Amino acid sequence: MKKLKHVLLIGGRRGIGKDYLDFLLEEKNSIVTYSGRNEIILQKVNPRLNFIRVDLADTKGRKLLVKKAVQKHGKIDHIVFLQRNRDDNEIISNEVDIMLSATSDIIDSSIEFFEPSGNKSIIVINSGLSRFASKESSLAYHLARGGIEQLVRYYAVKLGPNGIRINSVSTCTIQKFENTIFFDTEGKDRVESQKQITPGKYFGNARDISTIISFLASNSSKLINGQTIIADGGITIQWPEDLIW
Numbered sequence: 001m002k003k004l005k006h007v008l009l010i011g012g013r014r015g016i017g018k019d020y021l022d023f024l025l026e027e028k029n030s031i032v033t034y035s036g037r038n039e040i041i042l043q044k045v046n047p048r049l050n051f052i053r054v055d056l057a058d059t060k061g062r063k064l065l066v067k068k069a070v071q072k073h074g075k076i077d078h079i080v081f082l083q084r085n086r087d088d089n090e091i092i093s094n095e096v097d098i099m100l101s102a103t104s105d106i107i108d109s110s111i112e113f114f115e116p117s118g119n120k121s122i123i124v125i126n127s128g129l130s131r132f133a134s135k136e137s138s139l140a141y142h143l144a145r146g147g148i149e150q151l152v153r154y155y156a157v158k159l160g161p162n163g164i165r166i167n168s169v170s171t172c173t174i175q176k177f178e179n180t181i182f183f184d185t186e187g188k189d190r191v192e193s194q195k196q197i198t199p200g201k202y203f204g205n206a207r208d209i210s211t212i213i214s215f216l217a218s219n220s221s222k223l224i225n226g227q228t229i230i231a232d233g234g235i236t237i238q239w240p241e242d243l244i245w
Contacts, residue, residue, distance in 0.1 A: 004048070005030045005077040006115070007217075008069050010106060011056070012082025013040055015176040016125055019206035020080065020213055025049065033069040033076075036083070056083055056102040057094075066110040077118040078217040079110060082125050085144070095140035100147045107155055111162055119219045122155070122166040124148055125209070128232055130170055149228050156226025165225045167216050172232035174204040197243055199234040 007030050011017060018040070024030045025046055033050045034040060040051070050072050054061050069076060085098040107122060114120040129137055130145040152168045159166060173194060175183050183191050183203075195201045212231055215221050230236065 008079045010081045017082035020210040023210040031073045070113045075115040079122045090138040092140040095144040099144035120164040124168040126168045126170045168228045176206045
């Protein structure tokens with residue numbers, strides 16, 4: 001009998017994370033350990049889904065997370081980081097701790113727990129604000145998102161000798177389960193505006209990102225390491241003056 005892949009999801013109860021979890025459970029060849037503060041109610045009855053409650057601000061708890069996942073379902077094939085800092089105070093140290101320190105602690109504690117014969121990979125979901133600035137988001141958010149890109153490069157070099165790859169996916173505004181009603185109603189104009197400044201005139205969705213994650217976790221991407229895949233339909237490559245003249 002073919003062994004099921006063991007995928008560890010860090011955060012991601014909503015948005016891209018929820019879609020990717022659905023994607024994995026639809027494939028039926030994966031066991032998923034989801035970790036976060038709250039259980040995902042809709043999927044909790046699935047026997048291939050294991051939930052571990054963890055507060056990523058708890059340094060001790062997050063360092064034990066991978067070991068707990070392995071004790072339940074065996075060694076892991078992939079780790080996908082989808083967490084968000086939900087603290088409303090916008091304190092830089094909090095944002096950095098959840099997005100960078102927690103990610104680093106979990107990666108460091110995972111090295112010995114990867115399936116030796118598997119395609120050992122780590123994917124970190126990021127934002128286009130890792131490279132750009134927006135008045136809509138805080139300085140703390142910008143700094144943490146920018147740090148993720150360098151974290152990925154660092155660990156690609158550090159983990160390479162262990163046969164572990166790490167990449168990130170940088171996204172723009174896309175349609176997710178939570179914002180579908182908005183974009184189908186009063187947000188229609190925003191969707192059309194974004195299409196107009198995107199070369200392919202396409203407004204992406206969470207499933208688009210899930211398929212990219214799946215590719216980066218697969219053996220087909222074994223030559224891709226330490227990279228940030230910009231999944232924005234080309235919105236960031238067009239010369240701005242083309243849009244106003």
